Amino acid sequence: MSPSMNTKTIKEIVVISGKGGTGKTSVTAALASLGPQKVLADCDVDAADLHLVLAPKNIRTEDFVAGERAFINTDSCVDCGLCLEHCRYGAVSEDFQIIPENCEGCGVCAFVCPEDAAVMLPRTCGVWHVAETRFGSMVHARLGIAEENSGKLVTTVRKTARELAEAQGASLILTDGPPGIGCPVIASLGGANLAIAVAEPTTSALHDLKRVFGLTKHFDIPLMVIINKSGINEETAKVIRDYCKDNGVEVAGTLPYDKAFTQAQINAMSVVEYDPEGRGKDLAAIWERIQTRLNQQDQ
Amino acid sequence: MRIAIASGKGGTGKTTVVANLAVHLKNSKHSVAVADCDVEEPNLHLFLNPHLDIEKTAVVPIPEVDNELCTGDDCGLCAQLCRFKSLILMAGEVMVFPELCHGCGLCTLACPEKAITEGSRAIGVVRSGKANCIPFTEGEMKIGEAMAPPLIEEVKAASPQCDIELIDCPPGTSCPVIKALDGVDFAVLVTEPTPFGLHDLDLAVLTLRQLRIPFGVVINRDGMGNSCVHDYLNREKITLLGAIPHSLKAAQAYSKGLLHVGNVEGFDDHYAKLWENIQQSIGEARS
Numbered sequence: 001m002s003p004s005m006n007t008k009t010i011k012e013i014v015v016i017s018g019k020g021g022t023g024k025t026s027v028t029a030a031l032a033s034l035g036p037q038k039v040l041a042d043c044d045v046d047a048a049d050l051h052l053v054l055a056p057k058n059i060r061t062e063d064f065v066a067g068e069r070a071f072i073n074t075d076s077c078v079d080c081g082l083c084l085e086h087c088r089y090g091a092v093s094e095d096f097q098i099i100p101e102n103c104e105g106c107g108v109c110a111f112v113c114p115e116d117a118a119v120m121l122p123r124t125c126g127v128w129h130v131a132e133t134r135f136g137s138m139v140h141a142r143l144g145i146a147e148e149n150s151g152k153l154v155t156t157v158r159k160t161a162r163e164l165a166e167a168q169g170a171s172l173i174l175t176d177g178p179p180g181i182g183c184p185v186i187a188s189l190g191g192a193n194l195a196i197a198v199a200e201p202t203t204s205a206l207h208d209l210k211r212v213f214g215l216t217k218h219f220d221i222p223l224m225v226i227i228n229k230s231g232i233n234e235e236t237a238k239v240i241r242d243y244c245k246d247n248g249v250e251v252a253g254t255l256p257y258d259k260a261f262t263q264a265q266i267n268a269m270s271v272v273e274y275d276p277e278g279r280g281k282d283l284a285a286i287w288e289r290i291q292t293r294l295n296q297q298d299q
Numbered sequence: 300m301r302i303a304i305a306s307g308k309g310g311t312g313k314t315t316v317v318a319n320l321a322v323h324l325k326n327s328k329h330s331v332a333v334a335d336c337d338v339e340e341p342n343l344h345l346f347l348n349p350h351l352d353i354e355k356t357a358v359v360p361i362p363e364v365d366n367e368l369c370t371g372d373d374c375g376l377c378a379q380l381c382r383f384k385s386l387i388l389m390a391g392e393v394m395v396f397p398e399l400c401h402g403c404g405l406c407t408l409a410c411p412e413k414a415i416t417e418g419s420r421a422i423g424v425v426r427s428g429k430a431n432c433i434p435f436t437e438g439e440m441k442i443g444e445a446m447a448p449p450l451i452e453e454v455k456a457a458s459p460q461c462d463i464e465l466i467d468c469p470p471g472t473s474c475p476v477i478k479a480l481d482g483v484d485f486a487v488l489v490t491e492p493t494p495f496g497l498h499d500l501d502l503a504v505l506t507l508r509q510l511r512i513p514f515g516v517v518i519n520r521d522g523m524g525n526s527c528v529h530d531y532l533n534r535e536k537i538t539l540l541g542a543i544p545h546s547l548k549a550a551q552a553y554s555k556g557l558l559h560v561g562n563v564e565g566f567d568d569h570y571a572k573l574w575e576n577i578q579q580s581i582g583e584a585r586s
């Protein structure tokens with residue numbers, strides 16, 4: 001198959017969770033060890049964890065430069081105070097220094113400065129890598145501390161993953177999405193073929209699942225749910241199942257509360273590798289359902 | 300005194316710690332208020348069941364262009380200056396893309412024809428009220444909205460002054476967290492004793508060190524994983540404020556939205572001890 005033909009058939013699955021800590025990354029790592037040849041994308045750029053299980057070997061590293069940041073040249077500054085007066089983000093101190101973590105890079109200070117002492121400089125917000133793992137190529141990234149533009153970094157990671165998939169003729173991109181429902185999640189969902197929400201049976205997770213559902217509906221992305229740690233509260237697990245049923249969301253599977261997940265993590269393994277006969281089988285069944293759902297989309 | 304409860308990633312029990320600590324403080328006759336700044340996923344209300352009677356829409360400024368005054372193709376300055384691509388010149392008219400606008404005001408300042416005025420755009424709501432006598436404030440961002448920081452600022456502004464204000468931070472280390480941490484006196488980092496927990500804790504530690512905010516760490520579900528976090532704290536000389544044991548009873552209480560204080564045996568003592576250690580750490584940070 002030529003790379004250009006393959007473009008159309010590449011499917012992208014994004015694993016999300018709303019609330020953090022539901023086991024999203026453990027599930028992504030497990031799915032990574034199943035299925036066809038794929039490219040992995042870690043879009044949890046704020047706190048990426050997938051690499052702790054997949055032990056990627058980086059073969060390419062790039063700075064992520066996005067937007068600008070203000071800088072005040074003290075030599076030409078005449079202390080007129082205009083920048084301080086007009087900055088809406090509290091990023092100019094009383095003694096006319098830029099407080100980098102507050103600067104939005106909007107350029108107002110540079111615009112109002114009569115002496116051209118305030119200038120805008122390109123901003124390095126983080127770093128991204130292309131790497132090899134035992135389950136395929138992986139793109140991962142790290143946003144610098146107190147940096148913005150996580151949405152753009154997510155977009156960069158996804159774009160690179162797609163280019164890799166095209167070049168390798170891989171049929172699938174599996175993405176570990178960021179938690180929440182804010183700008184990085186929105187950036188990780190646009191144009192994906194399927195979102196998989198990992199939910200635990202807790203009141204908080206149910207609340208978040210509803211918001212995630214609203215978000216995927218808003219962007220018109222099909223959603224499947226995996227209920228994790230079902231043993232904690234069977235009642236709430238049922239409420240989640242009912243909620244999914246009422247809203248036409250397919251449950252891809254249910255996983256029990258199992259120490260195997262933590263043990264797999266401690267051993268830097270996916271739970272499919274750590275416990276192939278137990279949780280590994282559950283995940284294989286989940287993978288089957290996901291695959292069926294993806295195939296249905298083609299018809 | 301403002302105390303932020305934060306974590307490098309979500310799901311470590313940050314909100315649980317805020318809720319239980321607040322109730323512990325109230326029970327021991329402190330004046331305490333809580334503010335849920337996790338505006339993407341505000342969950343604190345699920346544990347404290349507040350009665351929220353005030354609701355305010357949070358807005359950010361947005362430019363409004365008067366096409367009578369705008370000289371369009373002859374100028375185009377605003378579209379050229381906007382760093383966030385939220386203005387474009389199309390068919391001789393300026394179009395605004397509200398979701399991209401950061402409300403910085405540059406276009407209004409720059410327009411030579413004074414054709415731009417500022418209106419407002421809703422990004423979410425701020426609700427306030429009381430949870431069993433504890434002043435409670437939360438923000439909830441509109442779905443599909445990306446501007447969390449201004450909403451967080453409004454939540455903090457709406458939270459009433461009390462001796463102790465607990466701030467439930469959003470997870471992560473990026474813009475929303477920085478906004479939530481702005482101006483706090485102390486931060487409590489909540490983590491789990493697992494490799495993921497440790498990795499995310501390390502990011503949170505870097506963030507607080509960069510912001511120069513004094514902090515300590517609480518290990519939640521202690522005993523579920525390995526000793527990696529304990530070893531890290533020793534190595535980095537970071538104060539362990541408390542270790543809340545891993546217990547199925549606690550997980551079950553949590554799943555139902557129940558507090559640990561008053562419901563799970565032994566947990567009242569854990570929170571009393573935690574508060575003692577927080578106070579001691581704040582004292583040391585000040586001296």
Ligand code: SF4
Nearest residue numbers: 087103104106107109
């Ligand atoms: S670029 Fe904008 S946010 Fe940064 S200091 Fe200048 S005015 Fe403030």
Ligand code: SF4
Nearest residue numbers: 077078080081083113
């Ligand atoms: S506007 Fe320019 S000259 Fe005036 S205080 Fe700011 S940097 Fe200095």
Ligand code: SF4
Nearest residue numbers: 369370374375377410
């Ligand atoms: S700067 Fe003012 S006059 Fe110029 S294009 Fe923009 S709105 Fe029109």
Ligand code: SF4
Nearest residue numbers: 381400401403404406
């Ligand atoms: S207020 Fe700032 S971000 Fe919004 S349109 Fe104007 S220049 Fe762009």
